[in-house]
Structure formats: structure tokens, C-alpha cells
Amino acid sequence: MQTADIRQRWLDFFAERGHTVVPSASLVSDDPTLLFTVAGMVPFVPYLTGLVPAPYPRATSVQKCIRTNDIEEVGKTPRHGTFFQMSGNFSFGDYFKEGAISMAWDLLTTPEDGGGYGFDPNDLWVTVFEDDDEAIELWKSIAGLPEERIQRLGKDTNYWHTGQPGPAGPCSEIFFDRGPAYGADGGPATDDDRYVEIWNLVFMQYLIDDVKSKTDFRIVKELPKKNIDTGMGLERVAFIKQGVDNMYEIDQVRPVLDRAAEISGRRYGANHDDDVRMRVIADHVRSALMLMSDGVSPSNEGRGYILRRLLRRSIRAMRLLGVEGPTFRELFAASRDAMKAAYPEVATDYSHIEQLALGEEETFLRTLTAGTAILDLAVTKTKGSGRGELAGDTAFLLHDTYGFPIELTLEMADEAGLAVDRAAFDTLMTEQRSRAKADAKSKKKVLADLSVYADFRAKGETIFTGYSELTTASTVLGLLVDGRPVPVATAGQTAEVILAETSLYAESGGQAPDQGRIVGDGFELEVLDVQKPIKGLISHTVKVTSGEVGVGVPATTLVDEEYRRGATQAHSGTHLVHAALRQVLGPNAHQSGSFNKAGYLRLDYGWNSALSPETRSEIEEISNAAIRDNLEVVTREMPLDEAKSLGAMALFGEKYGDVVRVVDIGGPWSRELCAGTHVSTSAEVGMINIVGESSVGASNRRVESLVGLDAFRRFASERALVSELTSTLKTRPDQLVDRVGELVTSLKAAEKRIQQFEARALNDRVPALASKAVRTGEVLLVAETVGTLGSGDELRSLALAVRSQLGDAASVVALTAEVGGKPVAIVATSPAAREAGANAGALAKTMANVLGGGGGGKPDLAQGGGSDLGAIPAALDAVRSTLRG
Known part of the structure; x- marks a missing residue:
């Protein structure tokens, strides 16, 4: 049985039994505490916990999952996979243990020609939580399982919770016996190579708190609505049904x-x-x-x-x-x-x-x-x-x-x-x-407890009116201060405000949140942020600038009109730049992320090389030509499949609902799925000025642009700069590049001549320095300061030249200079000096210690430095003393 067939049989089976078929969510989880969707139930957590009212009483899905905690075990065991698919059926206060067990057994044991998986009942074992007598009796009565093939296990394996206060409950796992060739007899409790877990049924029936570990928590009470969360490993069933030894040998792998x-x-x-x-x-x-x-x-x-x-x-x-x-x-x-x-x-x-x-x-x-x-x-x-x-x-x-x-x-x-x-x-x-x-862990602690939003969300979704109006009369449904519900918020406090309706745009789709105010009888609130903490709910973070706001009072949202205009210009400008990119580079230049706010946009796209200046100018010109042509901007809502059939582009990797908003600019010239705010015609964008293009990772580039009045201001400042340069250099704008090029060439030639003069001057100092060599211990020592130099490299060259001037003698050259306002020391030793025990690295370190810094290097050449220019004489004396010793 092919994996795709196993998948489809699952969905068909539960659809026939009243379950809504839910497409797999993205591997990128909405849960801020998770990097990936790690289990089939993750997309349903808000419904299972009651945070968001479930839109259906029962559901089924085959969810894509990624887990990397066991990555070192991949390839070594038959069942550890980084990517896997979890088939699940879920009940939100509808059926419970009896329904879950009955349907699981039916699907597993119904013959293949009857739409089931055709497992032999004699090959199946189950485990249950040690105190769950009800589940044991159901397995006996529904499946006819004998006592010896039902094993009781403890909290560490057969009890589920999130690790946080909330819903929890016992679970029952179904195992397939691969036979004596794979291990010892005795059931799942004895051998998990022979007995492969294929299905887990979680009976979510309690509310817990005081969670200290997987096994240490307190049961508070039974949930008013008991839920079912199950998961069947698609790859595990596939390798069993396909008669292979492990998941790596199934048809999809x-x-x-x-x-x-x-x-x-x-x-x-x-x-x-x-x-x-x-x-x-x-x-x-x-x-x-x-x-x-x-x-x-x-x-x-x-x-x-x-x-x-x-x-x-x-x-x-x-x-x-x-x-x-x-x-x-x-x-x-x-x-x-x-x-x-x-x-x-x-x-x-x-x-x-x-x-x-x-x-x-x-x-x-x-x-x-x-x-x-x-x-x-x-x-x-x-x-x-x-x-x-x-x-x-x-x-x-x-x-x-x-x-x-x-x-x-x-x-x-x-x-x-x-x-x-x-x-x-x-x-x-x-x-x-x-x-x-x-x-x-520290990041997880600062995340708000999303359960505080459950009561607000239970009152319905926040209605966003901002597509058509900037002012909306509403009602305060709730207030939060420091993450806790409060009846009122007073002047000077920062609070979260939940409203029934709002015209303020919440950050999403790459668009920054609106700026504005919320006002009412006797109070005014400055809007600091607007977010969607959970699906369907908009929260406004505000500072109470005057008065006192309470729950239940009327309130009016006022969007900052100038900021919104700039934000819509930037978001529509993002669509224009994206369309221009694809027109110039081709369809592989696919948008992979974006951010826009009033006056600014950035767009990330798949590409593996930098844009040439000519290509960048071409993209900018195409974008501005679309603005000039005053293309009509039309927004429509439609089913996702219909939007895709029209060629609407989705942001790569973005998640969309069943009904989506399509934004057309010039009809099909730019057609994208987008929930942001937009201009009415492209001319309202004003101007696009691409100011940056850079790499943001392998095969990903980023374009940054100013938009509207901000773009004009940048052009105006650049025009003023050109005017000032042409005036200073006494040339025309069209000759400015050549004039600057001439000056750069002249400057480089002058720098080269200066370097030659400086090198000659340094060489001229070598004989005089060499003549100051004094017998110190077993070596000739030149220990001098040479004043101020432009770089440490000059001092190094001078020391090497002096050492060379001294020939084959056992010589040590220790020179100091002021470089950039700080003392630098160089020590060079000849082979004979090193044979006598002189070590440049040790001497440079000695000097550096006196100078208040650090140093070292090889025995023949080393460098040190510090911060105390006044200590240079003492540093040279330290070298003399060391060599005398």
C-alpha cells in the first residue's frame, strides 16, 4: 500500500464520519515557543485548550511535522525521521474515549478492500495509563482484546500535557507486533523495536496546574468539555504495510x-x-x-x-x-x-x-x-x-x-x-x-500567557474596518495591564485594549502597525502597537495620556491619516518592485519576505548574485513607469483555490486561510495575495527610489527602497550634494564623474610619491641607528626611539633594515615609535643573537608590559604596544637590563 493511499484512506475514513478535513498547516508553527510544527495537534491547540472557539465539532488532518531533538538517531533506528507526517482525528467536546477507540480499531482492522488498513487484530497491542480502567474496559468490549495484550504504563509514557498549566489527560497507544525475528516477546513494555507504536489516542479530560515535570503536576478538575487528540504515524504504517524494515525504505523516501x-x-x-x-x-x-x-x-x-x-x-x-x-x-x-x-x-x-x-x-x-x-x-x-x-x-x-x-x-x-x-x-x-x-527558556518566560485572551476571543472576532474607514466607533471589551485583566487603566499606564471593532491595522504580512489614537468620554489613548496575539483577535498596546478608560465603555479608533497614507504607498510599492524584479530577472526571483512602513520598504527575494547597477536602475525605472501609468488597484476576496487559478502570487512560505484577499495592480501585471492596506491607483505611490541591495544569506538578496515623499527627499538631498560638488570643483554636473576620477588618480599618484619619499627617509636613518649599537651582555644592542611614524609597518621595516646593516653579528634591534598617538615597539634578532639566547617575542612582551599593553611574536621578530608614551625610555631600559642579565 503506497503512502499516498494510506494518507487518502485516513482522510476519507474520517470525512465519512463527520470530520472536517483540514489541510496540513505549514511546518513553520504559529506558536512563538516552537520553531516548527512538531506534532499533528499543534495547529489545533487553540481549539483543544479553549483559547479560540473551534469552528467545527470534529476534524481530521495529515499534518507535516519536523522534529530535530533525535537527529543523531536518524538512520540508526527504523522509525526516527526528521520530517514525518502525523495523521490525526480530533474532537472538540463531541465524542470521547468510546468514539476514538471504536474508530481507530475500525480503520486499522477493516480489510483493505473495505477502505481500511487490513491489520490482523492478533498483531495489535495497546497500552493505557495505569489508572484508566475505563479505557481498558472499552478496548475489551470494542476490540475484543484479551487482558494480556493490554498493558498499563505510567505517567512518563501514557499521560499527555503541554508542560504548562492547562488541559491534560491519559492516553492509549496502539502497537504493531513485527514478530519474534525483531525481538523478545512480552509486549510494548519490553521491546520497542519489535513492538512499533503506530497510533496514540489522547483523552484530554482534566485541567492541571503546578506543573513541575512530565510526571509531577496537580489535577485541578475535570474539563467541562472533554477533547480527543490522536496521532497515527504515516511513515510507520507505511513501512509495515509495504513490508520493509524501516521508514527510509518506503516509497516516499x-x-x-x-x-x-x-x-x-x-x-x-x-x-x-x-x-x-x-x-x-x-x-x-x-x-x-x-x-x-x-x-x-x-x-x-x-x-x-x-x-x-x-x-x-x-x-x-x-x-x-x-x-x-x-x-x-x-x-x-x-x-x-x-x-x-x-x-x-x-x-x-x-x-x-x-x-x-x-x-x-x-x-x-x-x-x-x-x-x-x-x-x-x-x-x-x-x-x-x-x-x-x-x-x-x-x-x-x-x-x-x-x-x-x-x-x-x-x-x-x-x-x-x-x-x-x-x-x-x-x-x-x-x-x-x-x-x-x-x-x-528566558525568551519563553517573557511571552505573554495567551490564555488571558480566551474570554475576549469567546465574544467573537475583532472586526477590522480599516480598509474602508480611518475612524470607527467601538466598545472596550477588555483591558490588560502587565498581562493581567483589569477593570480600568488610568493616566500614565501602559495597557492592552481589546475592542469589538477597530480601524487600526495590526502588524501582519510585512506591514508595520498603524499609528493613531483611541478616544472616548474623558480619556485619550496613544497607540503604541497593534498586534494579533491569537487568531481573530486584535490587541492595541496604548499609553493612557489622559483620563481613565474602563471595560464596557464606548471608544473610537482614529488612524493617523498621514502615516496610513505612507504605509499604503509603501505596501503597494512593494508589489510594484516585486513585479519589476520578476519582469527583469524572471520567475525565480520569488519574494521570500518583506517589511514596509510609511516611506520605506524592503523586499527579500530568491537570487544568488548581486544586482548590477544597470539591473537595479532598470527595476527602479519599471516600478516608476507603473506609477506614471496610474494603474488601477483592485482588491477582492475569494476562495484560495480560485485566487491561485487566476495566477495570484502567494508569498513563498506564507500561510493563508480558505478565503483570501487578492490585490491587483493593473490587472494581471501584479496580482498577489495580500491582507495589507493599499492605494487606489499606482500613481498614489508617488515615487520609488531604490537605496540598497544586499545579501541576506545564501541565495537570498534584499532590495531596500524609499517611497513617496521620503524618496523625493532623498533625490533632493542628492541633487543638493551634486550642486555643491560641481560648485566646489568648478565643473558641470555631466562632467562631475570624470572630474572626481581625475582627482582620485592625482591623489593616488601623490600618495605613491609620498610613500617613496618616506621610505627613502627611513633608509637614510639606518646607518645612524646601526652606529649606535652597544655591546650589551652577549649581543650588540640598538635600543632607540625614532619619534613619530605613520604605521607599525614602517617601524618594522626600519628595524629589519638596521638588523641587516649589522651583518652576521649577534645583534638585537629594539625600536619604539609613536603611531596614532600610542607607543609601538618592534624587536628583531639575528640568528647569532638567538643562539646566544635572545628571543624577540619575550623582549617585545617585556617592553609591552612597561608600556601598559601586550605583545609577543616569533623569536626572530616581534611587536608590542601600549598606551603610555611616557614609558618609552623605561621600556628601552627594560630591554637593556634583560640582555645584561
Whole structure:
């Protein structure tokens, strides 16, 4: 049974039983405490917790998920995958344990020709929470399971909660027995290789608080509405139904594994280590493909760092298979072909995905070259010192700075005949993880408790009127101060205000929030921020500038008209620049992010090279031509599928509802999905002035532009600058570039002549300095200060010339000078002086200590410095004393 068939049977089964089929949410989670959607229930948490009223009594989905906490286990076990699909059915106060158990058993054991999965009931076991007698009796009566195939387990495995105060409950897990060939008899409690968990039923029935750990919490009471949250691992069922040993060999993953084997010339199944590497590649390439299809780009932080790690681990695994060149073009194409039946977007967006993957591969292959040079140097030093173990901090540097996985360092060190101090490396990694966890924990603590919004959201969605009006009469539904509900807020306080209606735009879609005021009888509030803390609710952060505002009173929202005008100009300008980019560069220049506020816009897009000045000017000209043509701007609401059929562009990786807002500028010239505020005609944008273009990561560029009056002001200031320059240089504007070029050429020639004169002057000082050599201890010593010089390099050249002038004698040259207002010291020693025990590095350090700074270097040449110019004579005396000793 193919994975796509298993998926469709799930959705059909529950749809026939009254469940609303909900499409998979993005892998990028809306939950601010999560990087990714880590479980099938994550998109439904607001409904399960009661934070947002559920729009349907029961639902089903097959949710895309990413988990990386067990990334080191990928490829080693049959079931650990970074990307996986979780099939779930959910009840929001509708059916409970009996319904969940009954439907699960029906779907699993109904024959394949009857629409089920056709599992033999004798192969299935269940676990339940140790005190859940009700679930045990239901499994006996509904499924006819004997007592010996129902196992009671504790809170650590069979009790679910979020780790925070809120809903919780026991769960029951269903396991498939793979048979005695895979392990010992005795059920799931004894062996999780033989007994594979395929389905978990969570019975959410209690409210808990005082949560200290997974097993230590207090049950407050039963929930008024009991919920069901279940999850069946699609890949786990697939590898069982397809008769293969693990999830890496199912139809959606195996093609990548086979392609890796073909490229490397290795045979899958011939060598355990190679098999693990091929499974890692198959898993990570598929995971990266799905992440990029949801808009994640490689970077050095957050989600982008996880993606980068997956890609680099794939490259590393291919390298350990003996392949050092690029392979992503073939591997990603194989994964695309395997996944597009279930997720057509991976084919639709593939050109962008491939561009990101190939760009990252090219970058990391260069990084590998640089890191290999560092490793080679460390290996040489280690061997030279007689040690047989590479330092742990070197391995950590390679991992942290160059992205070298430790396995790659171990392999390359082993090839050089060295071990690696793994204990020291692990200690440094543990310290880094501890810092990261502490940082994440501190960030998590400052997040508002979203449950405070539940009562407000229960009263309905906030109505946004700002598309058509700037002033709206409303009612204060709630007030929060310091995250807690209050009846009133008084002058001087900062508070959150929840209104029934508002004309103030909440930050979203890249558009900054509106500025404005909220007024009422006896109070005035300055709006500091407008956000959507939970779906359907708008919250206004305000400062009470006068009076007192209370819950239930009338209030009027007033948008700052000038700011809104600038914001609409910028947002419509973003659409114009995006359309112009694609017209000039082609469809691969796909927007990957944006931000706009009054007078300013920035747009990130997929591209792997800088724009030439000519291309940048062309994009700017096309954008301004669209403004000149006064194109009509039309906004419409329609179903998402209809919008896509019209060619409306979606922001890559953005999440959209079933009904979307389409913004047309000049009809199909620019047609995008967008919930922002816009001008009525393109002429209202005024002007586009592109002021910056830069890189924001591999295969991603950023354009920045001023808009409207801000764009005009920039042009006006540049015009004034040109006018001043032409006046100063006594030339015409059209000759200004040539005139400045002439001046630069003349300046460079003059600087070169000055350098020649200075070098000659320094050389002229060499004989006089050499003549001051005095026998000190066993060497001839020149210890002098030479006044003020332009750079330390000049002082170094002078010291070397003096040393050369002294010939083969055992000589030490110690010179000081003032450079940039600070003392600098250079020490040079001849071979004979070094044989006599003189060390330039030690002498420079001695001088630097006197000068109030630091220094050192090689035995033949070293440098020091400090901050105390008055200590120069003492520093020279210190050299004399040291050499006498």
C-alpha cells in the first residue's frame, strides 16, 4: 500500500464520519515557543485548550511535522525521521474515549478492500495509563482484546500535557507486533523495536496546574468539555504495510536513498555504516525539501540554522560515502518526484527550492575546503608536538565556525592517524547547548500567557474596518495591564485594549502597525502597537495620556491619516518592485519576505548574485513607469483555490486561510495575495527610489527602497550634494564623474610619491641607528626611539633594515615609535643573537608590559604596544637590563 493511499484512506475514513478535513498547516508553527510544527495537534491547540472557539465539532488532518531533538538517531533506528507526517482525528467536546477507540480499531482492522488498513487484530497491542480502567474496559468490549495484550504504563509514557498549566489527560497507544525475528516477546513494555507504536489516542479530560515535570503536576478538575487528540504515524504504517524494515525504505523516501547509492557506487545493504549514511541522506534531503517548500531558507539562526544543518549533514554523509563533488541536483530531484503526488507544491515551487539547495551546497563545499585547511594545520601541529590526539577545542571550532559535523572531523583525523579528544568536544557542546536552552527558556518566560485572551476571543472576532474607514466607533471589551485583566487603566499606564471593532491595522504580512489614537468620554489613548496575539483577535498596546478608560465603555479608533497614507504607498510599492524584479530577472526571483512602513520598504527575494547597477536602475525605472501609468488597484476576496487559478502570487512560505484577499495592480501585471492596506491607483505611490541591495544569506538578496515623499527627499538631498560638488570643483554636473576620477588618480599618484619619499627617509636613518649599537651582555644592542611614524609597518621595516646593516653579528634591534598617538615597539634578532639566547617575542612582551599593553611574536621578530608614551625610555631600559642579565 503506497503512502499516498494510506494518507487518502485516513482522510476519507474520517470525512465519512463527520470530520472536517483540514489541510496540513505549514511546518513553520504559529506558536512563538516552537520553531516548527512538531506534532499533528499543534495547529489545533487553540481549539483543544479553549483559547479560540473551534469552528467545527470534529476534524481530521495529515499534518507535516519536523522534529530535530533525535537527529543523531536518524538512520540508526527504523522509525526516527526528521520530517514525518502525523495523521490525526480530533474532537472538540463531541465524542470521547468510546468514539476514538471504536474508530481507530475500525480503520486499522477493516480489510483493505473495505477502505481500511487490513491489520490482523492478533498483531495489535495497546497500552493505557495505569489508572484508566475505563479505557481498558472499552478496548475489551470494542476490540475484543484479551487482558494480556493490554498493558498499563505510567505517567512518563501514557499521560499527555503541554508542560504548562492547562488541559491534560491519559492516553492509549496502539502497537504493531513485527514478530519474534525483531525481538523478545512480552509486549510494548519490553521491546520497542519489535513492538512499533503506530497510533496514540489522547483523552484530554482534566485541567492541571503546578506543573513541575512530565510526571509531577496537580489535577485541578475535570474539563467541562472533554477533547480527543490522536496521532497515527504515516511513515510507520507505511513501512509495515509495504513490508520493509524501516521508514527510509518506503516509497516516499527510498528513491533518494537509491540515488545516493548510485552516485556513490556503494550498494545499500552491504555495509552498516554506509547504510546509515544513505538513510541520513534520504531523510535529510526530504526534510530540507519540505522545509524549503514552506518558505524556510538556510541561515545561521533559528529555523534557517536547522535547515542548514540538515543540508550540511547530507553533504557530509555523501562525502563519507566517497563523493566530494555536488550531488543536490540529483538528490533533490529524486525527492521531489517521490513527494509531489502528496504535496504538489514541491513541484510548483521547485525552481526556487533547487536554487536555495544548490547555493547552499556550493557554499558549504567551499567551507569544507577552508575547514579542511584548518584541520590539516591542526593535524600537523599535533603530530609535531608528539601528541596522538587532536584537541577538543579544535574539533569544536571546526563544528561551530566551519559547520564541520564531529563525525567528519573524526573521520578525517583518523585518516591522518590521530584520535580526537571527544570528551573535551562534548563538554564544549554541552556548555553551548546549556547556554542555548537558558536563552530559549528566558525568551519563553517573557511571552505573554495567551490564555488571558480566551474570554475576549469567546465574544467573537475583532472586526477590522480599516480598509474602508480611518475612524470607527467601538466598545472596550477588555483591558490588560502587565498581562493581567483589569477593570480600568488610568493616566500614565501602559495597557492592552481589546475592542469589538477597530480601524487600526495590526502588524501582519510585512506591514508595520498603524499609528493613531483611541478616544472616548474623558480619556485619550496613544497607540503604541497593534498586534494579533491569537487568531481573530486584535490587541492595541496604548499609553493612557489622559483620563481613565474602563471595560464596557464606548471608544473610537482614529488612524493617523498621514502615516496610513505612507504605509499604503509603501505596501503597494512593494508589489510594484516585486513585479519589476520578476519582469527583469524572471520567475525565480520569488519574494521570500518583506517589511514596509510609511516611506520605506524592503523586499527579500530568491537570487544568488548581486544586482548590477544597470539591473537595479532598470527595476527602479519599471516600478516608476507603473506609477506614471496610474494603474488601477483592485482588491477582492475569494476562495484560495480560485485566487491561485487566476495566477495570484502567494508569498513563498506564507500561510493563508480558505478565503483570501487578492490585490491587483493593473490587472494581471501584479496580482498577489495580500491582507495589507493599499492605494487606489499606482500613481498614489508617488515615487520609488531604490537605496540598497544586499545579501541576506545564501541565495537570498534584499532590495531596500524609499517611497513617496521620503524618496523625493532623498533625490533632493542628492541633487543638493551634486550642486555643491560641481560648485566646489568648478565643473558641470555631466562632467562631475570624470572630474572626481581625475582627482582620485592625482591623489593616488601623490600618495605613491609620498610613500617613496618616506621610505627613502627611513633608509637614510639606518646607518645612524646601526652606529649606535652597544655591546650589551652577549649581543650588540640598538635600543632607540625614532619619534613619530605613520604605521607599525614602517617601524618594522626600519628595524629589519638596521638588523641587516649589522651583518652576521649577534645583534638585537629594539625600536619604539609613536603611531596614532600610542607607543609601538618592534624587536628583531639575528640568528647569532638567538643562539646566544635572545628571543624577540619575550623582549617585545617585556617592553609591552612597561608600556601598559601586550605583545609577543616569533623569536626572530616581534611587536608590542601600549598606551603610555611616557614609558618609552623605561621600556628601552627594560630591554637593556634583560640582555645584561
